[in-house]
Amino acid sequence: MQPKVRIHRKGGFYYISLFARTKDGIQLDEIKSSGECAEVISESATELILSLIRPDDEWCIITTPKRRHITEYHFATDICQKIAKGVKIKFYESAMQCLNRTRINPEFYLLRPIKEQRVILFDDICTTGSTLTAAYDLLKDRKQVICIVGINNH
Structure with a gap:
C-alpha cells in the first residue's frame, strides 16, 4: 500500500x-x-479529518458492517477506535448490520440510534464501492457525511 490521497465520485456522493x-x-x-497498517491508516485519516472539520459533539465516526470478522481482530474497528481517540469524537462500534450476504447489492440497517447529525463513514478497503454506497444511502439524510476509505483497491 502506498500513500495516495484521492477524491472519487461514486453515484451521487464523493469519498476520499x-x-x-x-x-x-x-x-x-x-x-x-x-x-x-491500522496505525498508519488511522494517523493519515486523523490528519485529514482534523484538516476538514472542527470536531465537536455533533460529529461521530462509524464503520461499514462487519461481515466476515465477527469474532476475531477487525481491522476497520481498530482504525476507527484510533481515529475517534485522535479526533476526540464518538465511535459507534458495530453500528450497522448487513441484512443479506451479497457483496453486489448489500442491504444495511442501523443497530442503534446515532444522535450525531454529522457522520464520518469509514471503510477499510474499497473495491467496487457497493458496501460504501449502501452504508452512505443509510446515512445520507444527515446534515453531513464524510466518506473515507483506507485503501482504494480498484
Whole structure:
C-alpha cells in the first residue's frame, strides 16, 4: 500500500481514499490483520479529518458492517477506535448490520440510534464501492457525511 490521497465520485456522493494498493506489495489479507497498517491508516485519516472539520459533539465516526470478522481482530474497528481517540469524537462500534450476504447489492440497517447529525463513514478497503454506497444511502439524510476509505483497491 502506498500513500495516495484521492477524491472519487461514486453515484451521487464523493469519498476520499488515503492509500492505493500496490501490485507487488503486501497482500490485502496481511494488511487487514496488521495493527501496524491500522496505525498508519488511522494517523493519515486523523490528519485529514482534523484538516476538514472542527470536531465537536455533533460529529461521530462509524464503520461499514462487519461481515466476515465477527469474532476475531477487525481491522476497520481498530482504525476507527484510533481515529475517534485522535479526533476526540464518538465511535459507534458495530453500528450497522448487513441484512443479506451479497457483496453486489448489500442491504444495511442501523443497530442503534446515532444522535450525531454529522457522520464520518469509514471503510477499510474499497473495491467496487457497493458496501460504501449502501452504508452512505443509510446515512445520507444527515446534515453531513464524510466518506473515507483506507485503501482504494480498484
